Amino acid sequence: MLRVARMYSVLRSLLFALSPEEAHSLAFHAMAPLESSAFLRDRVRRVFPVPESLVISKMGLTFPTPIGLAGGFDKNALRTRALAALGFGFLEVGTVTAEAQEENPPPNMFRLPDDRAIVNRLGFPNDGAKAVAERLKRELGRGVTGVPVGFSIGKSRAVPIESIDAVAQDYLASFRAVREVADFVVVNVSSPNTKNLRALQGPELARTLLLALRREGGERGTHVPLLLKVSPDLTAEALDALLDVVSEVKLDGVVATNTTLSRAGLRSREDLVRFVGEGGLSGPPLHIRALEVVRRSRARLGAGVTIIGVGGIETGAAARAFLAEGADLVQLYTGFVYGGPGTPSRIARELGAIVSV
Ligand SMILES: Cc1cc2nc3c(=O)[nH]c(=O)nc-3n(C[C@H](O)[C@H](O)[C@H](O)COP(=O)(O)O)c2cc1C
Numbered sequence: 001m002l003r004v005a006r007m008y009s010v011l012r013s014l015l016f017a018l019s020p021e022e023a024h025s026l027a028f029h030a031m032a033p034l035e036s037s038a039f040l041r042d043r044v045r046r047v048f049p050v051p052e053s054l055v056i057s058k059m060g061l062t063f064p065t066p067i068g069l070a071g072g073f074d075k076n077a078l079r080t081r082a083l084a085a086l087g088f089g090f091l092e093v094g095t096v097t098a099e100a101q102e103e104n105p106p107p108n109m110f111r112l113p114d115d116r117a118i119v120n121r122l123g124f125p126n127d128g129a130k131a132v133a134e135r136l137k138r139e140l141g142r143g144v145t146g147v148p149v150g151f152s153i154g155k156s157r158a159v160p161i162e163s164i165d166a167v168a169q170d171y172l173a174s175f176r177a178v179r180e181v182a183d184f185v186v187v188n189v190s191s192p193n194t195k196n197l198r199a200l201q202g203p204e205l206a207r208t209l210l211l212a213l214r215r216e217g218g219e220r221g222t223h224v225p226l227l228l229k230v231s232p233d234l235t236a237e238a239l240d241a242l243l244d245v246v247s248e249v250k251l252d253g254v255v256a257t258n259t260t261l262s263r264a265g266l267r268s269r270e271d272l273v274r275f276v277g278e279g280g281l282s283g284p285p286l287h288i289r290a291l292e293v294v295r296r297s298r299a300r301l302g303a304g305v306t307i308i309g310v311g312g313i314e315t316g317a318a319a320r321a322f323l324a325e326g327a328d329l330v331q332l333y334t335g336f337v338y339g340g341p342g343t344p345s346r347i348a349r350e351l352g353a354i355v356s357v
Helices: 002-015 020-030 032-036 038-047 080-085 129-139 164-178 197-201 203-217 236-249 270-276 284-301 316-324 334-339 343-355
Strands: 056-058 061-063 067-069 090-096 109-112 117-120 149-153 184-188 226-230 253-256 280-282 306-310 329-332
Touching: 002 020, 020 032, 020 109, 032 038, 032 080, 038 080, 067 343, 080 090, 090 129, 090 164, 090 184, 109 270, 117 284, 117 334, 129 149, 129 164, 149 164, 164 184, 164 203, 184 203, 197 203, 203 226, 203 236, 226 236, 236 284, 253 284, 280 284, 284 306, 284 316, 306 316, 316 329, 316 343, 329 334, 329 343, 334 343
Parallel strands: 067 090, 067 329, 090 149, 149 184, 184 226, 226 253, 253 306, 306 329
Antiparallel strands: 056 061, 109 117, 117 280
């Protein structure tokens, strides 16, 4: 394990010499053999073991560990088996949209190494919900990945936010496309990189959208579980109002949180932060705020609703902090980029050691 960690620290200095987009694409190519070879995956699982004691059941699904991959890393669901072999207990693929779309003009992804953070303004580049789901169904089918695979769905850029009916139809098209292959579906209304998307967190719009999806998906317990991903930038009152809609509509859960627009408390040099510009910030600077949102969500929603905590997890202790605030499951993205392929297994083993004492 230590050898793998050292190897990654060398590899990371090479990867970090590339632009974040190039490094991501290279990492994806490097995982291709793992995705296609059961033999390799079996070997890799042995190198990156996870403790059996962390198995957990939620929303009618069994998670080998509560540590998942957050939305946005595998946007087109191209590396699900490889990522599961590295030790993730579940995956959230996407965000997909009903219409296939390109990324926002580059550059749109930046590292802030002094904060071990990332700023991105990608804006949901993906092959389209239908194409992604059909390929997954054709090549794998539900269950083959070996861990629960959820789909994040978002709004197509071309659909105007001003017409909530059009917006609901757009999300419904994605929902219908993915529901057959998705173990759960996350409704993304909290990305800062699609113009005005976060207005959908207002209670009136959220109610209309979520009711439409809930009607399509059936009642709690008999359907594909439906969760809502929320922003860390909501005021306490706005978060409470949104959580009340989650309860009213009887969603299965909440994912807290998405990236933040805040740049408070960063260690990175101000001129670098200014140069990077707009976008959602992720990584450790988000951690405390995401914990607060999880705490507030649990207090407001009560037991029975699944909460997935996400924001700045790099260690078992950080994962544990989310569980202590009321999360059932956790996810990471940025910690995986900085920590490398051994990260999910390491965090699971650290968490296993903490919870067994
Ligand atoms: C490059 C990048 C792309 C992202 N894309 C998405 C996305 O498509 N959908 C989504 O729900 N979240 C997306 N996120 C947000 C993550 O899922 C997560 O909520 C956030 O990064 C906080 O977790 P972290 O600190 O572990 O990265 C993205 C994050 C990054 C860094």
